[in-house]
Amino acid sequence: MIELFRNMKISQKIPISISVFIILPLIISLIAINSTDTINKNGQDIYDNYFVSFINLTDARQYLYQQFVLIKSHIISPDDKSMRDTEQKISNASVNFHTSLTKFEQTLDSGEETKLLYKFKTQLTTFELLTEQIITLSKSNQDIAADRLANEEYGLLFNDMQHNMAGMLETNIDGAQALYNSNHQHHQTTRSLIILVTVIIIAIGLFIGWLLISTILEPLLKIQCHIASLTHSGDLLLQLDIEGKDEISELAESFNTMLESLFHAHNKLIQTEKLTSLGSLVAGVSHEINTPLGIAVTIGSTIKDNFQNFSILFKEKKVKRSDLEHYEKEVNECLDILLNSLDRAVVLIQSFKQVAVDQTSEARRIFFLSDVTDEVIRIHHHKIKRLGITFDCVIDKNIEMDSFPGPLGQVMTNLFNNAIIHGLESTNSGIIAISAYLNDSIVIIKIEDNGKGIPKAFIDKIFEPFFTTKLGEGGSGLGLNIIFNIVVNLLDGKISVVSTLGKNTCFTLELPLVSPQKIIKINDND
Numbered sequence: 131m132i133e134l135f136r137n138m139k140i141s142q143k144i145p146i147s148i149s150v151f152i153i154l155p156l157i158i159s160l161i162a163i164n165s166t167d168t169i170n171k172n173g174q175d176i177y178d179n180y181f182v183s184f185i186n187l188t189d190a191r192q193y194l195y196q197q198f199v200l201i202k203s204h205i206i207s208p209d210d211k212s213m214r215d216t217e218q219k220i221s222n223a224s225v226n227f228h229t230s231l232t233k234f235e236q237t238l239d240s241g242e243e244t245k246l247l248y249k250f251k252t253q254l255t256t257f258e259l260l261t262e263q264i265i266t267l268s269k270s271n272q273d274i275a276a277d278r279l280a281n282e283e284y285g286l287l288f289n290d291m292q293h294n295m296a297g298m299l300e301t302n303i304d305g306a307q308a309l310y311n312s313n314h315q316h317h318q319t320t321r322s323l324i325i326l327v328t329v330i331i332i333a334i335g336l337f338i339g340w341l342l343i344s345t346i347l348e349p350l351l352k353i354q355c356h357i358a359s360l361t362h363s364g365d366l367l368l369q370l371d372i373e374g375k376d377e378i379s380e381l382a383e384s385f386n387t388m389l390e391s392l393f394h395a396h397n398k399l400i401q402t403e404k405l406t407s408l409g410s411l412v413a414g415v416s417h418e419i420n421t422p423l424g425i426a427v428t429i430g431s432t433i434k435d436n437f438q439n440f441s442i443l444f445k446e447k448k449v450k451r452s453d454l455e456h457y458e459k460e461v462n463e464c465l466d467i468l469l470n471s472l473d474r475a476v477v478l479i480q481s482f483k484q485v486a487v488d489q490t491s492e493a494r495r496i497f498f499l500s501d502v503t504d505e506v507i508r509i510h511h512h513k514i515k516r517l518g519i520t521f522d523c524v525i526d527k528n529i530e531m532d533s534f535p536g537p538l539g540q541v542m543t544n545l546f547n548n549a550i551i552h553g554l555e556s557t558n559s560g561i562i563a564i565s566a567y568l569n570d571s572i573v574i575i576k577i578e579d580n581g582k583g584i585p586k587a588f589i590d591k592i593f594e595p596f597f598t599t600k601l602g603e604g605g606s607g608l609g610l611n612i613i614f615n616i617v618v619n620l621l622d623g624k625i626s627v628v629s630t631l632g633k634n635t636c637f638t639l640e641l642p643l644v645s646p647q648k649i650i651k652i653n654d655n656d
């Protein structure tokens with residue numbers, strides 16, 4: 131069942147869950163309504179058939195007792211007026227008695243009460259005849275006979291009738307108690323049933339809730355965490371793994387496909403950025419080499435001219451000692467200048483070769499940080515000189531790293547160009563400072579310029595891909611994003627930036643002295 135629910139589409143899971151949460155409470159409501167109707171009906175029966183009849187029978191018993199007492203009063207009445215008043219009271223009590231008895235008879239519900247009532251009515255006829263006889267005897271001043279009749283036959287009959295009425299009352303109470311017990315039992319049964327169904331509904335609800343959480347909420351949270359992790363690490367090879375066949379699993383599959391496409395596109399962009407950087411290096415080296423080579427060519431021409439002049443003098447046999455000494459002096463001076471120029475060109479070419487090899491590969495090796503920095507600075511020296519920018523470098527010569535010098539050099543190059551293009555834009559002066567020091571096993575590198583700074587609104591966005599303030603002016607918005615990915619993913623470090631608008635910008639790299647072993651996946655087709 132769990133696997134079936136997991137493989138359902140969300141468009142099926144939600145309606146099914148809603149239907150369950152509607153139907154189950156409806157069942158409880160129907161049970162409660164049915165139980166309430168039954169309890170109400172039983173309560174009404176107790177009132178109509180027992181409570182009302184009990185009151186009527188109790189009233190009838192009271193009026194019968196009034197008649198018995200009034201008969202005694204009639205016998206001892208002192209005069210005719212008292213007798214007439216007593217007879218009126220006896221008549222009123224008799225009327226009330228018959229009214230209550232009739233009402234009681236209308237609410238009879240059991241055969242036992244009917245039998246008792248029939249016997250009672252038989253006695254009632256005799257009781258009423260005896261009442262008339264006693265009144266007649268009393269009115270004819272036969273008080274002794276009337277009193278004897280009232281105490282003997284009339285009294286015995288009254289006691290018997292009272293006993294019958296007590297029996298009817300007891301039967302009435304027993305019936306009401308039986309119906310009450312039945313009602314109470316029904317209530318308890320219904321209550322237990324509602325509790326049971328409620329527990330079942332809660333269990334089903336919790337189970338469905340767990341299914342919804344495990345098949346919808348948890349995968350969504352997993353996607354959210356994956357995106358957050360991806361944003362932090364930038365590792366486009368990190369794939370989502372979500373089971374199921376619903377819309378979320380389809381989303382995860384599409385997301386993985388997108389990441390794979392982005393990974394290949396990112397590699398192409400990195401290679402393009404490397405080639406662009408390499409082109410910049412070539413242009414810079416060409417400019418730097420041109421100066422010493424130009425000097426060498428000029429000196430070579432000077433040496434050639436001096437040699438030709440000396441050769442003419444030698445052929446004409448006009449060479450003097452002073453001419454030879456002068457020629458020797460000029461040649462030595464020219465050779466010194468020529469060799470220095472050629473040495474400078476050789477150093478530049480060697481630096482270019484090292485930087486070029488590093489920046490077109492991700493080879494790991496042991497190197498001194500100051501050497502990599504000097505090589506990158508030397509290649510870009512022409513930009514500083516041309517723009518009138520002062521460069522300040524303070525790096526410990528003993529910082530030896532086991533890492534990737536090429537990507538590190540590319541990071542420095544991009545940050546250096548970023549400072550020139552954005553920080554020191556439209557200025558003929560400025561300072562770019564680079565410093566580095568060790569903090570335990572972490573190398574802290576700071577590259578700072580005193581340019582125009584970065585607005586606060588841009589600080590959190592500058593490492594995002596395609597974010598640029600030079601849109602339409604040749605800026606791709608990928609430079610700092612590529613730096614971020616190189617520092618975080620390849621060099622296993624951190625990069626941060628602080629900036630004061632109109633004052634300065636400082637990028638800080640935190641790199642491990644020994645980079646962790648990593649397998650760098652590069653698509654050869656890219």
